[in-house]
Amino acid sequence: MKKVFISDCEGPISKNDNAFEVTAQFIPNGDKLFTVISRYDDVLAYVLKRKGYKAGDTLKLILPFLKAHNVTDKKMRKFSAQSLVLIPKAKEMLRHIRRLAYAFIVSTSYEHYVETLCEAVNFPYRNVYCTRLRIDKYNVTENERKLLKELAKEIVQMPIIEIPPHAESLEDFPVEYRKAILRLDEIFWEEIANMESGRFLSEVNPLGGLEKAEAVQEAVVRVGAKLEDVMYVGDSITDVEAFKLVKENGGLAVSFNGNKYAVENAEVAVLANHCMATAAIAEIFSRFGKKQTLSIVGRWSLETLKHAQISQTLIKSFLDLGELPKVKIITKENIEVLAKESNEFRKRVRGETIGRLG
DSSP, rough: OEEEEEOSSTTBBOOOHHHHHHHHHOOOOHHHHHHHHHHHHHHIIIIIIOOOOOOTTTHHTTEEEEEEOOOHHHHHHHHHHHHHOBBBTHHHHHHHHHHEEEEEEEEEEHHHHHHHOOOOOHGGGEEEEEOOOOOOOOOOOOOHHHHHHHHHHHTTOOOOOOOOTTTOOOGGOOOHHHHHHHHHHIIIIIIIISGGGGHHHHHOOOTHHHHOOOOOOOOHHHTOOGGGGGGEOOOSOOOOOOHHHHHHHHHHEEEESSOHHHHHOOSSSEEOOSSSHHHHHHHHHHHOHHHHHHHHHHOOOOHHHTTOOOOOHHHHHHHHHHHHOOOEEOTTTHHHHHHHHHHHHHHHOOOHHHHOOO
C-alpha cells in the first residue's frame, strides 16, 4: 500500500507567512496589527480554549481590516506571486515524494497564495486543502471603513501579548495583557461582529486546528489508505490537531523548523534550511514504515542513510549541500531544549518577525 505524505505549506515548503505579509503590505503598521492579533489567537486557542475558536482564525479576524483598506482578490493573487519565497529544494522534494507516495498539502493559507505556490512547484491544486476566500464578494460602507481603520490604529497601540509559562486562565496574565485581551474580545465579538464586515467572522472558516485534522482524514479516505500510512509535516500551532490524529493512529508526525507547539506534539524534529531531509524521511517511511523510520532517524547520519539505500539522488543532494540537517527523535528528555533550538532555527530561516508567530 502506498503511503500518504501530507504537509503544511508555510514553513515546511515556503518561507512566507502570506497573511502577515499581505497585512503588512496593504495596511499602515500592518505588521504590528497582525502580530497583536496573532498572539491573541494563540491565547484564545491554546490557553483559554475558547469554545468555537481554533488556532489559525487570525486569518478571518484580519479580513475586515484588509477590506477596509481596499484589498481585492486580484491584489492578493498578484502580491502572493511577487512575494513567494520557497524553502530551497522544495520543488525537488515534492517531485521526489510524489513518485513514492500520495501527496497532499494542508494549509491554513488563503487560496490565492496556495494556488500561486502550486504553480511554482508544479503541485496539483486538486490535492490541496486551504482557506477558501473570495474577499470581493463582501462590501463595507464608507462609514464602516472609517470605523475599521480607527480600530486598526487602536490595536496597533496594544502590547504584543507574551503567554506566561503554564498559563491556563485570563488571571494568569499580567494586568496589561488582560486589558488587551478583554478589549480585543470587545472589538471582534461585539463591535465588528455587528458590522456588515462581521460576515467575515461568521462565514470564512480558516483551515486550522480540527479542520486540518479533518482534511488529513479526508485525504486518507480519498486514496483508500489508513491513518497509520500517513507522514504529516507541520511547524506551528495550527498543526497540533493533525499531529495528534496521525500519532494516535500509528502515523508519523514530523516538525519542520517548528515552534514549541509543533515540537511538543510531533515525534521527529527537523532543523534545516532546505527540504531534502523531508524527502529522505518520506522515502524511508514509504519503503519501510514508521518503526524502521524511527530506527534510522535515531541513528541519523549520511552513513546510516547510505546503508538504508535511499535514493542516490538524495545522497548526492546532501553531499552537494554540505552539512547534513539536524534530525532528532523527540523525547521527554530533550523536548524542552529541542523546542527552544528549533524555534531559534525557525527564526533564522524565516526571519525574526515571522518566526515568532504562532
